[in-house]
Structure formats: C-alpha cells, structure tokens
Amino acid sequence: MTEQNRTPTTHIVSVGTALPGEPVDNAQLAKVLGVNEEWIEVFIGTRTRHFARDLGTGEVRWTLADLCAQACERALAGADTDPGEIDFIVLGTATPDSLMPATVNNIADQLGLDQVPTFQLQSGCAGAVQALGLAQTMIASGQYRTGLVIGGDVCSKHLDVHRDLTGAAPSDLVNFVLFGDGAGAAVVSAEPRGKAVAVRQVLNRFTGLGRKPGQVIEWFGLADRHEDRQAVTEDYKAIEEHVPVMAVEILWELLGELDWDADQLDYLLPPQLSGRMTRKITEQLDVPTALEISCVADTGNNGNALPFLQIEKLLTQMSAGEKALAVAIESSKWIKAGFALEKI
Structure with missing residues (x-):
C-alpha cells in the first residue's frame, strides 16, 4: 500500500481535564446527606468527588459546557494547537445542559469555533469511547486531520441533596455517594506529533x-x-x-x-x-x-x-x-x- 493510499492512524496528541471546585470527602458528604460515613467508605470505596453545584445552596457554579470548554482549552494548550486547526468536535455525555441547543455547540461557542462539524452522542459510561470511535472513523476517511473528542457529565443536577433520605431505597441512596462531576477532552490528529x-x-x-x-x-x-x-x-x-x-x-x-x-x-x-x-x-x-x-x-x-x-x-x-x-x-x-x- 502506498503512503498516499494508507488509512490515516488516529493519534491522541494531548488530554486536558476539568474538575469543579475543591474535592468533597466522605465526612463532608455524610454530614450534608445525613448518612453514615463508614457506609460510604465500605460500600462505595470512593474517598472524594467534585460537584458543579454548591452543596449548601444548590447554586450551579459550572455548567457541563463550562467544564468541557476548560478541558478543551487545556488539551489545546498541551498540544500547542490553535483552535483554528480543529476540523470537528465530538462530545459524549449522559447529562447535557439542555435538550436544545446541544451542549457541544455551546462548547464550540466558548472556544470561539465556527463552521466546523459538531456531534453530540448521548450515552453513559461508553459515550467517551463512542466519541473516540467516531473521531477515528472521521480521521480514517482522510477528510479531517485534527479534532476535539470530549467527554463529561454533571450528575449533581439530578440529585437533591436537601431531600430527606431517611428510608430511601438503596437504588436511590447509592447515587448520592457514587457520582461526581467533571469533563475531559483530547486533541486527536492524523499527525503523530508531540507525545502522541x-x-x-x-x-x-x-x-x-x-x-x-x-x-x-x-x-x-x-x-x-x-x-x-x-x-x-x-x-x-x-x-x-x-x-x-x-x-x-x-x-x-x-x-x-x-x-x-x-x-x-x-x-x-x-x-x-x-x-x-x-x-x-x-x-x-x-x-x-x-x-x-x-x-x-x-x-x-x-x-x-x-x-x-x-x-x-x-x-x-x-x-x-x-x-x-x-x-x-x-x-x-x-x-x-x-x-x-x-x-x-
């Protein structure tokens, strides 16, 4: 196969992530929720997590688009890539900020990007992998050289921390201690540059x-x-x-x-x-x-x-x-x- 006809390989050039606010440990969470701290540590085994909304007031401090844009900016900086080099954006999320407009388009707007294809895949823990798979297909087509693959979720929007959880079903209670919020992004490219x-x-x-x-x-x-x-x-x-x-x-x-x-x-x-x-x-x-x-x-x-x-x-x-x-x-x-x- 000649170099000209070879299917381009997708490379992850750099990654950026964003976690909202300071970490919330089990003692803090147990106090807010009125649950047993030891139960969280033994049953879940997670020490800390981050929330995009204030646990005390319920105020939203970061949207999903905010966190994703931060992660993208860090990924772009790590790849020494100008936003103008981006040929497409793919987002995987289970918790978009709204049904419409698609959160991926608000991310593009925050990054100052325009006239590029955008895709939003609504999916849970597989969404980021689905987004990477779509990006790989696009780069393999030869029509696109560089893109942003994004994954993130703001799960706290679905949880009312001021609710009385006394007698809550385990299938309900587990969600208050299992999840956190955050976002990540990767610059992907057909070029094996940097630390790809x-x-x-x-x-x-x-x-x-x-x-x-x-x-x-x-x-x-x-x-x-x-x-x-x-x-x-x-x-x-x-x-x-x-x-x-x-x-x-x-x-x-x-x-x-x-x-x-x-x-x-x-x-x-x-x-x-x-x-x-x-x-x-x-x-x-x-x-x-x-x-x-x-x-x-x-x-x-x-x-x-x-x-x-x-x-x-x-x-x-x-x-x-x-x-x-x-x-x-x-x-x-x-x-x-x-x-x-x-x-x-």
Whole structure:
C-alpha cells in the first residue's frame, strides 16, 4: 500500500481535564446527606468527588459546557494547537445542559469555533469511547486531520441533596455517594506529533437485547416534573454481577482483534464505577504484568470524563513501544466498549 493510499492512524496528541471546585470527602458528604460515613467508605470505596453545584445552596457554579470548554482549552494548550486547526468536535455525555441547543455547540461557542462539524452522542459510561470511535472513523476517511473528542457529565443536577433520605431505597441512596462531576477532552490528529499515542482499536457494541436496564436517568418536563419517580435509579446488584464478567470479555476480545498477548500489556485502564467495584473488576481481569491506571476513588464516578482522566495519567508514564488497553461498560442498557493505545 502506498503512503498516499494508507488509512490515516488516529493519534491522541494531548488530554486536558476539568474538575469543579475543591474535592468533597466522605465526612463532608455524610454530614450534608445525613448518612453514615463508614457506609460510604465500605460500600462505595470512593474517598472524594467534585460537584458543579454548591452543596449548601444548590447554586450551579459550572455548567457541563463550562467544564468541557476548560478541558478543551487545556488539551489545546498541551498540544500547542490553535483552535483554528480543529476540523470537528465530538462530545459524549449522559447529562447535557439542555435538550436544545446541544451542549457541544455551546462548547464550540466558548472556544470561539465556527463552521466546523459538531456531534453530540448521548450515552453513559461508553459515550467517551463512542466519541473516540467516531473521531477515528472521521480521521480514517482522510477528510479531517485534527479534532476535539470530549467527554463529561454533571450528575449533581439530578440529585437533591436537601431531600430527606431517611428510608430511601438503596437504588436511590447509592447515587448520592457514587457520582461526581467533571469533563475531559483530547486533541486527536492524523499527525503523530508531540507525545502522541496511537489509537490501535476501538470497541463499541450494544449487548442489551432483552435485558433490563442497569441504570435509568429520567428526563422530567413540565408535565411530569412533580411525579414521585426517582430521577436516577441504579440496579447496583445487577451491575456488580454483570460488569466484571463483561469486562473480562471485552479485554480478551480486544486482545484477539489486535493479536496481542495479555502479558504484552504495560497498562490497564479498568472500568471506573467506584473505588470498591474497580478493585473487584481489576482482580477479575487478572493482568498482573500491567500497571493499573485508575482515578475514580479520588474523582468520583463522573461518567464520560473518566477515560480522559485515566489517559491523562497514562500519558505521563508511557514510553515508546508500550501498550495500554482500556475497558468501559455502560450498564444503562448494556454496552461493551474499550480501546487500545500504543506509544509510538
């Protein structure tokens, strides 16, 4: 194959992240919610998280667009890339600021970008991987050279911290301690410049046919906003049962597609559900030669920001020739996702 006809490889050139405000530890959260601090530490295993709204007043301090724009600016600076070089923007989120306009367009506006294709994929923990997969397809087409891939969520908008949680169902209560807010962005390019890593494979597959959702986030409009339905429902038992099994399946499927052996992996980016669940999943993945890259115990589960927080840590450690594999699972309607990176 000639150089001219070769399919361009997608490279992650740099990553930027944004976490709102100071970290909120379990003692602070337990006091606000009126729950047991020890229960949070034992059952969830997450130490701190960040919130885009003030826990005391409920005031929104950062929108999702604000956090994503901050992450993009940091990624652009890290890649020494002018915003005018960006050919497209893809956002993955489960919690857009509004149904319309699309949050991705408000991000573009904050960055001063115009006349570029924008895409918003509404998805849970797989959204960032889906966004990366779309970016890879666009760069592989040869029509686009450089883009922004963004993932972020502001989960706190769905949680009323002043609500009386006495007698709350576990599927309801868990959401108040599991999630956090944040955003991440990557500059992706056909050019292997700077400290780039090559995207070798992206997996994204719906596997939820006939299966009950493991998580539901409701949208309340004017007609139903005062109904008693939970805003967020988590079937934590189903997640505990199925996610570790799915993670192992994703690991071996990606290794098979790449013709890599498990002992060739230098780094492993496991699913970031909670500190406790991540430890359990990593044990079942059982890749002792690979260094685990995790962040959820300190950031909380901030959804589509998590892969970027992991990659940001990864990029400070990878050396030429090293390989990394990431596993992500969306339990809302069961999506297998993941990607493989190689330092060139």
